[in-house]
Amino acid sequence: MTDSFGQISSHYGDAGIGDRILAALREEGVDIDALTPEILAPIDQFHTRGIVATREHAALAAPHEDMHILDVGCGVGGPARYLASTYGCRVTGVDLTAEFIAVAKMLTERCRLDHFVDFQQANGLDLPFADASFDMVWCQNVTMNVEDKAGFYSEIARMLKPSGRFTSTEMTSGTAGPPHFPLPWARVPEISFLVPQADMRAALETAGFRILEWRDTSADVVASAQRQTERVRYAKLGVGLVAGADMGDRAANSGRSLAEGRLVNVMMLAEK
Numbered sequence: 001m002t003d004s005f006g007q008i009s010s011h012y013g014d015a016g017i018g019d020r021i022l023a024a025l026r027e028e029g030v031d032i033d034a035l036t037p038e039i040l041a042p043i044d045q046f047h048t049r050g051i052v053a054t055r056e057h058a059a060l061a062a063p064h065e066d067m068h069i070l071d072v073g074c075g076v077g078g079p080a081r082y083l084a085s086t087y088g089c090r091v092t093g094v095d096l097t098a099e100f101i102a103v104a105k106m107l108t109e110r111c112r113l114d115h116f117v118d119f120q121q122a123n124g125l126d127l128p129f130a131d132a133s134f135d136m137v138w139c140q141n142v143t144m145n146v147e148d149k150a151g152f153y154s155e156i157a158r159m160l161k162p163s164g165r166f167t168s169t170e171m172t173s174g175t176a177g178p179p180h181f182p183l184p185w186a187r188v189p190e191i192s193f194l195v196p197q198a199d200m201r202a203a204l205e206t207a208g209f210r211i212l213e214w215r216d217t218s219a220d221v222v223a224s225a226q227r228q229t230e231r232v233r234y235a236k237l238g239v240g241l242v243a244g245a246d247m248g249d250r251a252a253n254s255g256r257s258l259a260e261g262r263l264v265n266v267m268m269l270a271e272k
């Protein structure tokens with residue numbers, strides 16, 4: 001791994017995440033041996049608008065039970081468990097951050113979804129699967145940490161069967177100057193690699209994708225940003241358990257940067 005990958009993993013990883021989540025659930029009277037994706041949803045959806053965005057994203061991508069989906073940058077596995085439990089599909093999650101993969105496996109076993117969902121630590125730029133292994137590739141709020149977007153998209157194209165679909169929700173750069181740091185995906189600018197929407201589209205097309213849908217979802221994110229930031233700051237069961245105690249400030253900076261046109265949030269669907 002190059003230094004930047006090490007820095008990205010250190011930004012996200014923390015040895016105490018699993019214990020922190022289980023302790024908080026116990027304190028709230030939750031039976032940690034009978035977890036469900038619904039119980040975990042306030043905690044395990046590490047992206048703008050949380051489970052609301054995941055539902056919307058799934059409605060756009062239309063997964064179904066015959067599919068095997070690859071979730072690249074799966075975090076602690078919230079979206080992967082949601083897809084498997086809601087649509088009955090098989091999901092494989094990969095993530096750069098080893099601690100997240102360990103937590104993803106632990107939570108999935110406690111949800112008894114491990115027959116449908118599996119995880120392994122891997123870099124999205126060098127995936128440990130044969131060509132054309134998956135029906136769909138899913139990616140939520142990951143490419144902000146990926147400098148080599150051309151390499152990332154061509155590796156995703158390699159994963160897909162012919163006519164397979166790639167669906168992604170991402171932050172891109174706005175026109176009003178750099179965003180305010182620290183941000184959810186980077187406390188410092190050195191590990192944030194934002195590009196304008198047009199460059200992201202061009203990189204996808206160069207990798208062989210035909211873009212079927214491209215939505216600017218910034219206004220929706222801005223509309224819910226204050227509520228989401230307050231939830232992160234004050235709710236006992238929140239994404240801060242995964243993202244760290246400073247997540248409230250980072251989420252606030254993300255909302256403010258979107259409102260000022262320094263970031264643009266997009267949700268897209270493309271076909272190989």
Ligand SMILES: C[S@@+](CC[C@H](N)C(=O)[O-])C[C@H]1O[C@@H](n2cnc3c(N)ncnc32)[C@H](O)[C@@H]1O
Binds near residue numbers: 012047073075125142
């Ligand atoms: C903001 S989190 C989103 C996690 C998950 N997709 C979700 O929405 O809950 C970004 C994730 O991308 C992962 N990531 C960043 N760069 C990556 C890469 N090159 N390969 C695989 N995962 C990566 C990070 O480790 C982190 O888990």
